Amino acid sequence: MKIILVSIGKQQDASTKEAVQDFTQRISRYFPCEWKLLPPAKSTDPVQIKKTEAQQVLQGLQAEDYLVLLDERGKNISSPELAQLIQDRANESRKQLVFLIGGAYGVDTALQQRANFTWSLSRLVFPHQLVRLILAEQVYRACSILRNEKYHHS
Secondary structure, three states, rough: OOEEEEEEEOOOOHHHHHHHHHHHHHHHHOOEEEEEEEEEOOOOOOHHHHHHHHHHHHHOOOOOEEEEEEEEEEEEEOOOHHHHHHHHHHOOOOEEEEEEEEEEEEEHHHHHHHOEEEEOOOOOOOOHHHHHHHHHHHHHHEEEEHOOOOOOOO
8 A cells, every 4th residue: 555645735844844754754664655745726716726726636536545634623533543544444455545635725625525534633723834744753653553663652
């Protein structure tokens, strides 16, 4: 199974890029992993921005991909529960597990409906740069849990 981390927004700034790359390389010890950074849509209308970004994301998905949407209105889960979600997808022989960080205005209903699971990191809203780092670290942590490694202390 391949893990795809998708983020709509500006390129990573230098302060987080190195840390995100480090965790992405660590994830790759367990599953092939890559980032897809999609540019934000250019418009002044938030509704149109969300529609355009949704089209961009949906074009990149395969029908059998399992899509995890990050949204503050999603379900809060623990790190071991995230590990179980990843393991369950691997057990289903999914080709790709896709995590999506939406754009500045959130995501269109088309993406909400396409999502197989909606995950909330927190009820707080974080900057995209920080969410990328948290996502990469949490996916790595989940992988280390699956291998019963020392990184995660329960």
